[in-house]
Amino acid sequence: MKLFLAAVCTAMFSAAALAEVVVSDPWARASILASRPGAAYLTLRSDADDRLLSATTPVADHVMIHASETDADSVARMIHLDALDLPAGRMVRFAPGGMHLMLMGLAGKLDEGASFPLTLTFERAGAITVGVPVLGVAATGPEVEP
Amino acid sequence: MNTANNTGGLRPIRRLLWATVAGTALAFGAAALWRAFTPSDLPAPRVTGEAAIVNSYSLTDHAGRSVTPDSYDGQWQLVFFGFTFCPNICPTTLAYIASVMDILGPEADQVAPIFVTVDPARDTVDVMAEYVAAFHPRLIGLTGTEAQAAEATANFRVWYERSEGADAPDGYLMAHSGYIYLMRPDGGFDTVYREGDQPPEALADEILMRIERDERS
Numbered sequence: 001m002k003l004f005l006a007a008v009c010t011a012m013f014s015a016a017a018l019a020e021v022v023v024s025d026p027w028a029r030a031s032i033l034a035s036r037p038g039a040a041y042l043t044l045r046s047d048a049d050d051r052l053l054s055a056t057t058p059v060a061d062h063v064m065i066h067a068s069e070t071d072a073d074s075v076a077r078m079i080h081l082d083a084l085d086l087p088a089g090r091m092v093r094f095a096p097g098g099m100h101l102m103l104m105g106l107a108g109k110l111d112e113g114a115s116f117p118l119t120l121t122f123e124r125a126g127a128i129t130v131g132v133p134v135l136g137v138a139a140t141g142p143e144v145e146p
Numbered sequence: 147m148n149t150a151n152n153t154g155g156l157r158p159i160r161r162l163l164w165a166t167v168a169g170t171a172l173a174f175g176a177a178a179l180w181r182a183f184t185p186s187d188l189p190a191p192r193v194t195g196e197a198a199i200v201n202s203y204s205l206t207d208h209a210g211r212s213v214t215p216d217s218y219d220g221q222w223q224l225v226f227f228g229f230t231f232c233p234n235i236c237p238t239t240l241a242y243i244a245s246v247m248d249i250l251g252p253e254a255d256q257v258a259p260i261f262v263t264v265d266p267a268r269d270t271v272d273v274m275a276e277y278v279a280a281f282h283p284r285l286i287g288l289t290g291t292e293a294q295a296a297e298a299t300a301n302f303r304v305w306y307e308r309s310e311g312a313d314a315p316d317g318y319l320m321a322h323s324g325y326i327y328l329m330r331p332d333g334g335f336d337t338v339y340r341e342g343d344q345p346p347e348a349l350a351d352e353i354l355m356r357i358e359r360d361e362r363s
């Protein structure tokens with residue numbers, strides 16, 4: 001029995017070691033005006049239960065994980081999340097009008113066609129850095145960009 | 147995080163809309179509510195239809211001209227309230243309105259897309275000019291004094307709040323209602339839409355249908 005438990009533990013640890021988060025379709029909207037916050041979007045999928053703890057980028061002072069909540073009276077409010085749960089196997093999408101990474105204190109305007117690195121830190125999967133292309137102000141996502 | 151509301155009791159647009167369809171008695175109630183929140187020195191409001199939404203304001207457009215709803219007389223008006231520090235909902239909705247205008251093609255001439263700021267202290271005429279131009283050449287940006295903006299939001303039953311937060315740019319973030327208002331060419335309130343509820347093609351179709359119906363009658 002003890003042996004069996006030990007085996008289970010080993011199995012769990014190796015699963016943790018293999019835990020992987022796939023970050024896809026990152027993009028940010030171009031800035032129109034200087035000194036305004038920006039927004040970046042992407043899709044996350046983790047093999048194992050994990051949590052997005054933080055995001056950082058050299059182009060912004062800090063990055064906040066924001067959900068967007070619209071109440072019954074259609075009032076839209078941004079909700080700051082300290083961490084974002086990633087249930088195993090579930091696609092978590094950041095998208096315009098919804099969840100976004102808010103880029104506060106941008107060093108400069110985000111120009112269409114540029115790109116910047118964004119490092120996401122996960123509880124189990126550790127740090128993952130992706131390149132984020134800056135799309136047009138009217139973009140709705142990387143696929144539909146002409 | 148402290149929140150401060152603008153004008154109390156303006157939240158329930160939805161409920162007011164329901165109230166108006168529910169019956170005359172409730173509509174009278176909404177009218178009383180409207181009177182309660184309307185300063186007496188406003189220009190004669192254009193009360194239309196059964197809804198409590200009143201297309202009345204006195205603001206400055208992004209070219210620096212003083213405007214009222216009369217300035218857009220004869221055009222359907224798509225009105226959206228937001229602010230330029232809004233990184234997510236506002237650009238998304240304005241880009242959506244811009245694609246509706248593009249889809250409308252030549253009929254877009256009969257539509258005035260209007261973006262009204264709820265943050266006039268930061269969204270000056272020059273800021274609005276640069277901002278609206280990024281979305282569509284026809285997009286109109288309206289700003290004014292705090293009092294003028296408050297009057298416009300009150301008349302449209304737009305609810306917004308200011309949240310003080312250390313992380314927020316300039317110390318505050320704002321929440322606001324996400325409705326796109328459709329006003330008729332006579333200035334009367336027609337209906338409300340939300341960006342996420344239908345693709346831009348569907349909203350363009352809705353507007354085209356109304357334009358055609360008007361032309362037939």
Ligand SMILES: [Cu+2]
Pocket residue numbers: 066078100102233234
């Ligand atoms: Cu945000």
